Amino acid sequence: MSEELSEQELHNLAMNIVGKDLEDQGYEFLGVNSKLKKDPQFVALKDKTVHFVIVRAMAYPKDANAYDPVFMQTIKQHADKFEAKTYYAGVGLGDAQDYGKPVKKGTDYSVVYNGLQEVL
Numbered sequence: 803m804s805e806e807l808s809e810q811e812l813h814n815l816a817m818n819i820v821g822k823d824l825e826d827q828g829y830e831f832l833g834v835n836s837k838l839k840k841d842p843q844f845v846a847l848k849d850k851t852v853h854f855v856i857v858r859a860m861a862y863p864k865d866a867n868a869y870d871p872v873f874m875q876t877i878k879q880h881a882d883k884f885e886a887k888t889y890y891a892g893v894g895l896g897d898a899q900d901y902g903k904p905v906k907k908g909t910d911y912s913v914v915y916n917g918l919q920e921v922l
Contacts, residue, residue, distance in 0.1 A: 804906035804907050804908050804909055805906060805907055806904045806905065806906055806907075807904070807905045807906065807907060809838060809859075810838055811907075812859040812861070812895055812905065813836065813838055813857070813859050814836055815859065815893075815895060815905070815911075816857050816858065816859035816891075816893035816895065817834075817836050817843055817857050819893050819913060819915055820843070820844070820855065820857045820891040820893065820915070821834070821844065823891075823915070823917065823918075824844060824846055824855065827848070828848060829844075829846035829847065829848045829853065830846060830847045830848065831844065831845075831846050832845045832846060832847055832852070833845035841854075841856055841877055842854040842855055842856050842877060842881075842888075843855060843856060843857040844857070845886075851885075851886070851887060852881075852884055852885065852886035852887070853886060853887045853888075853889060854877060854880075854881040854884075854886050854887070854888045854889065855889045855890075855891055855918065856869070856874065856877055856888070856889070856890050856891065857891045857892075857893065858890070858891070858892050858893070859893050859895055860892055860893065860894045860895070861894070861895060861896060861904060861905075862894070862896050862901050862902045863902070864894075865892075865894075866892035866893055866894030866914050866915070866916070867892050867916055867919065868892070869890045869892060869919070869921075874888065874890060874921045875921070877921070878921050887920060888920070888921040889918040889919060889920055889921065890918070890919045890921055891915070891917070891918050891919070892915075892916075892919075893913060893914070893915045894912075894913065894914030894915070895911055895912070895913060895914075896911065896912045896914075897909065897910075897911060897912065898910035898911050898912050901914075
């Protein structure tokens with residue numbers, strides 16, 4: 803039986819999904835941090851504006867689109883010092899056959915990713 807992905811492995815998977823999306827949208831990466839609990843995960847440049855992107859991997863039943871508003875305001879205050887925009891990118895990950903089950907190594911998975919949410 804396959805073992806479940808670790809918290810770091812789920813985070814890395816979410817980082818890859820968001821990173822590809824940013825790349826496809828024309829963002830230029832200035833910094834990438836894939837360590838858990840080190841924020842922001844991406845510092846990117848687009849249209850001469852710096853963007854801080856917080857990435858979170860979520861498992862069912864947590865809502866991938868919901869974030870901690872107090873924490874995100876702390877990140878936004880930090881970003882404001884650099885005249886940067888702040889975004890949250892939540893990625894829901896679950897087993898491909900049953901989203902309520904965890905992702906296991908070597909198996910297909912489902913993704914719920916609705917893009918970047920600007921933190922205002």
